[in-house]
Amino acid sequence: MKGLLSLLGDYTFRVVSLGAVLMGLISGLIGSFSVLERRSLLGDAVSHAALPGVVLIFLLTGSKSTEALMFGATLSGLTATFMILGIIRFSRIKFDSALALIMSTFFGFGLVLLTYAQKQPNAAQAGLDRFIFGQASAMLNSDLYIMLIAGSVLLALTLMFWKEIKLFIFDREYAHTLRFSPRKMDILLSAMTVTAIIVGLQTVGVILMSAMLVAPAAAARQWTNRLSVMVVLSSFLGGISGLIGTLISSLTVKIPTGPAIVVVASTFVIISMLFAPGRGIISRRWHRKKAVKTYQKEG
Amino acid sequence: MNCFLDILGNYVFVNSRGLDLNIGGELYSGSLDDTQSSSDSFITTSLNNVDNIGEKNNEIKRKNVLEIEDLTVAYAENPVLWDVDLNIPEGQLVAILGPNGAGKTTLIKSALGLVPRISGRIRFFPSDREKPATDIAYVPQSESVEWDFPATVLDVVLMGRYGHLGWIRRPRSEDYEIARDMLRKVGMMDYSSRQIRQLSGGQQQRVFLARALAQQADLYLMDEPFKGVDARTELAIVDLLRNIQAQGKTVVAVHHDLQTVKEYFNWVVLLNIQVIASGPMRDTFNEENVRLTYRRTEPAKRGGKNR
Secondary structure, three states: OHHHHHHHHOHHHHHHHHHHHHHHHHHHHHHHHHHHOOOHHHHHHHHHHHHHHHHHHHHHHOOOOHHHHHHHHHHHHHHHHHHHHHHHHHOOOOHHHHHHHHHHHHHHHHHHHHHHHHOOOOOOOOOOOHHHHOOHHHOOHHHHHHHHHHHHHHHHHHHHOHHHHHHHHHOHHHHHHOOOOHHHHHHHHHHHHHHHHHHHHHHHHHHHHHHHHHHHHHHHHHHOOOHHHHHHHHHHHHHHHHHHHHHHHHHOOOOOHHHHHHHHHHHHHHHHHHHOOOOOHHHHHHHHHHHHHHHHHHO | OHHHHHHHHHHOOOOOOOOOOEEOOOOOOOOOOOOOOOOHHHHHHHHHHHHHHHOOOHHHOOOEEEEEEEEEEEEOOEEEEEEEEEEEEOOOEEEEEOOOOOOHHHHHHHHOOOOOOOEEEEEEOOOOOOOOHHHEEEEOOHHHOOOOOOOEHHHHHHHHHHHHHOOOOOOOHHHHHHHHHHHHHOOOHHHOOOEHHHOOHHHHHHHHHHHHHHOOOOEEEEOOOOOOOOHHHHHHHHHHHHHHHHOOOEEEEEEOOOOOHHHHOOEEEEEEOEEEEEEEHHHHOOHHHHHHHHOOHHHHHHHHHHO
């Protein structure tokens, strides 16, 4: 308890935990849409595809500021997304194959660039690989502001286009006949996803980022049948995961923050899959058993 | 960040251009060019008959609500629709009839701009330039969506109002009222707060119909509205279609059942990649045309290419 209190007074802990909570809130919010759209793997592709952008910006400008690296990540993330959407649209390659193709190409290219950067004689490149596994403890106050702004923009867009997002995810062709262009909606939703991912990258890293999009949303889906409740709950679970994960990694020795957050979020998924009323495995089993019993009695 | 906002600025906030529909155009002139299939004679005769009486009574002169010219659609290399010319007159219950793979669904989807076309012109309401595209209501096959989506029945029906609202604006209380009215019309009012995933196939179909009705459109394009529904629901839907027609509106529905088509509809389009025949049920739905429609598709396709 004493450790916890002194922790709350610690400046670094406050910055890191606040960042983790913000990251969780944002990815929980946007993740709901990815999961319902059955495009959650797009997040995986985008986060992997961000790597070459990060390294390229560093190689070109020599800057390691979060803003610059995030800009690079956004550029290559968006490029990858539109390449995937373009492949689906203009060729006969299906979504999963297009995804795998672009993801591995970009990530491979990113690793090549990273290796090249790390072979540079000076030490300026140190810490670039924090984007692979994430390094929450390196978070700065200025990073919090970026997250806060990105989060507010995403929340505003969600509220503004709530009706359109709902319609589009449920029935895109019908949305098209009502003159909500699928191209614009695709751009809106993928831009929102890319932003959420880029914001989360430095906390949990390229490899675990997609878990943050999927896990809170998948857990939240188990507990409710209302889209609004699902989005709020998913965001909440994401935020709580961020907080608990940071606590765990700060109170124990040598557990990195990003993976701790992901493990907490995954625990929520397991609990929800098992225990949620209605959709949970246990609840479904129980209902089936009860039904069988009544039939046997009647028969 | 900036670049992200720029992208949204460029694509999202610009005015919705929406569907690529050609609305407006000339009045139906009655001049049918010779590239059309044997169906021409039916339309021409019926129109000539109408013209004879038509001088006194303007209403009898049929306005078209949909004109399709030279429509060709292909997936990969194979044409799914070949050189389709078709006029849908106002106030009819129109069945699109044809064998599997005849392009019935594609015809509706390409008219709506959901499927890219190789060539062709689509004009909705050619005599009325002012009409908005929300006047066309689409009822997709109910399997086309994921019903395990967190929404209630009322949520889905309310989507029928979204076209009238446009971007960003929220449904108003009158939209809710209209949505509830339509649920009542399809006999699903008791289900309005039900989860859509708990619905049976027939109930899903009725929810989609209610959603289309909520658009209060003048033209309804339905893809197999009777698919997977029981006999009672089928009759209820037929009643509903007649109701729509009684208001002077038009229904175009993909239909499968040769037994019931004559009873349910009064206009028919016989389709097998090309339009084999189209016109009033009485004149068009005969043994010869049905035989032509349901024969093997190859000769029809070749005939199309030779023209």
